[in-house]
Amino acid sequence: MVFSDPILLGCLLTVFLPLSAFALIMIFTRDNPKLSLAISLVAATIPLIIAWTFFFKLGGRAPIIYNFDWMVSDLVKVPFGFLLDPTSLVMFVIVATISWLVQVYSIGYMAGDPGFGRYYADLSLFALAMLTLVISSGLLQLYIAWELVGLASYLLIGFWYEKFSASEAGKKAFVVTRFGDIGFFMGLVFLVIFYGSLDIATVNSAAVANSMPPWLITTSGLLIFCGVMGKSAQFPLHVWLPDAMEGPTPVSALLHSATMVAAGVFLMTRIFPFFAASATTMTVILAISTLTLILSSTIALAATDIKQVWAYSTVSQLGFMAMGLAAAALASGTLFAGYYHLTTHAAFKALLFLCSGVFIHHFGTNDFFTMATQGGRKLVIPMACITIAALALAGIFPFAGFFSKELILTALAHLDNKLWLVLGLFGAFLTAYYSFRVIFVMLFPKSPEAYSKVPGHIAHVEDEAHGHGAHGHADDAHGHGHDEHHGVPWVMIFPLLVLASFTLILGFCQDYLEKLLLGASHPHAMNYFLLVAAVGCALSGIALAWLDWGRKDAKCVGFISRFPALQTFFIQKWYMDHFWRWFLNRFIYGIFSKWFTYNDRRVVDGGVDAVAFSTVGSGRLLSFIQTAFLQYNLLFMVVVLAGVGIYLMMGR
Amino acid sequence: MNAVSAWLTPQTAATAAFVMVIGLTILGALIAVGARNIFHNVLGLCVSLFGVSGIFLFLNSPFVALMEILIYVGAICIAICFAIMLSEPLYLPPPPRNKAKVLGAAIGSAGIFVFLGLLLKKTQWTAAPERSTDWSVTTIGHYLLTDYALIFELVSLLLLVAMIGAIVIARGGRGNP
């Protein structure tokens, strides 16, 4: 059955190849970098081919569903299987492509690392989890893959586990996303209890047909959105994502910008009809994602670590996608705007990270001011690519980001309350500003003294011992030092070029993708006011960045330094880390931990102790009966037996 | 003479022999349990076992009767004799009887006696509808090697284990001669 059906075979291969690669590398070839690489690449290439084949062959067709009963009971049926519809196919292609590119890129980036084999095993685990997540047909299966993705993310963030901050960041990511996943799981439980099915197609059609009680949709929708909040780093659970940049840069590109964090948004599109059926849920999502957008954009203004900037921009763009989806749902639109932004964002954000990876790899620092003063612009191809990606991020024509942002802003414009649109435009302005802050600093470096006034930069220099010690380690591990300026290997350039071309092309694939996703392309009524406003925001952001950082006699402090209080606020990341620390200390450690500890000590341990003591005590007490006169024991036995026997015999 | 011959039918003779055998069995058992000298106990056991083997003869099974004498009298009683020789010397005076204990034992065994007696009395024993008359030793051997082959093997294993166990226990263990 499997071999006669190429589609099913393809799905199974997609899932089991990375799985077996993970197992093989972990068990057998961990200490052999070349063999591990070969296994992992094979297991990444075949899903890539399958993904593109499916994309072109199955793109326009009706959804293909394979369902196998997994848990069946009277009321609940939990299937597992594969669901190939346009929504999953596009994401399938994105995941397969980017994970393949990142694997190729990592050949250069991770060369000589002692954990090379482990790194590729973890990447394979991630591929397994993410691909399963994308093509799974049931929400429970999706949830399992979701958690596996979290595990892979944990392993990869903490990849350089000797570094304290890396292992801490891994733990933070794991715990924070788990925090959201509790909600996700509770949402699923609600669905199971009150609806009885976790099949995606069933849930969606039930939501569309209004056969589900509205309160259930709202409740479980909000709960499931908690999971999205964790995974897609929405306020207030966004705190893990910037820290996750402790992992190797290709990992940041793959997991923490392009694919894994998009899993949350993907889940929203996956059960979009379900979410859309509840206006309350969608309003909450809209509010949260807007807040996230503004918050992370403002934090990115003040960041000096290049990966931090892109990390916060990832958070803000994810917020942007969620805004697009929520707005579309509220204005009874389609999921296309958010999903399209997810697609383009995957391309240009992966590109941004991979380019940054080249710089980090080359200069051995994360601080882009240092990179700039050391001659970052001499790396021509990465510099060109990162500029393209930044243009796309800022939303400049003709790059991919322009088209998708335009769509989202259109969706926002359809809402009655224009405040959302204004905030979205403000977010776009900030995005353009902070991305071009990086680009102008890199393109037109000043003398190092010029940057001494940048708050974060100074902090970074003071922090040298820590930061450089850590990176020195990474570099030692890489086997090439900070000073060794060598050419960038082609395996690192090639993915950049591929992604740059995607960034250029994707914008013009809008109609094609829309037709694929929705079955028909809707001609867009061009809202020229909006177009002008959006591009104007982006351009003014770029212009401000030019004034602050780019021109010859720029002050190099940023407009935000006029408001010191705000600047501190942004540098301290809106005090969110402080808030969570306080929350942990006050509530988790202070109340729950204490209470549970008390419960453990007194109730659980005490109960066990009581049982043990009473057993021992009663044993002591009863042992006086044991006189060691066997014959008396036997005599009692015999007498009782005889008595019972005679009594029974008398009755007959 | 007539009166005697009238009495001396084969049935009477057999009954007399049967009563003798029963008497032998019970008498032997009483000696085995009641005598204060341990060696007399063994001799009483021997007598009782002879009686039991006689009963087996009355029960149509000379083979099992023979086995009874061979195994019980020939093997077990001799083994008990060895144990007597290896343990307490016979010249030691036996400890005085404990009245309460004897009374308790009597009550206990009487209770069981009453219980089982009632059981015997009240049970209606019914014979199998079809009964074979094949009493030959050949059939026993046949059964041992077909239907009961597994039990047969298990018994042989049991004997082996018992042998090894007896050696290990009686030898006293390493370092404790």
Place this chain on the structure above:
Amino acid sequence: MLLFNQLQTYLYLALVLFAIGLYGVLARRSLIAILISVELILNAASINFMAFNRFLAPHPAVGQVITLFIMAVAAAEAAIALSIIVAVYRKMKSINVEHATELRG
């Protein structure tokens, strides 16, 4: 009806033998005497089997086979019990069960 042709006779005989053996097990102090009493109990059981075999069983070979098994088990039991007795005597210089009180509570 002849005495030796009745099932009841044999069963009562076995019962008497069993009761005597049980009395011995309960009353005697010497481990060897207890063993002897146990042998009596086993013989009572054998007699029961043989009697049922003679009067009730569908096939007369079966009871005999079982009696043989009882003998074999009794032999094994005697061997083990005797070796235990020897070991106990070596340890405690006595084979009186009332002296075996090491496990008193």
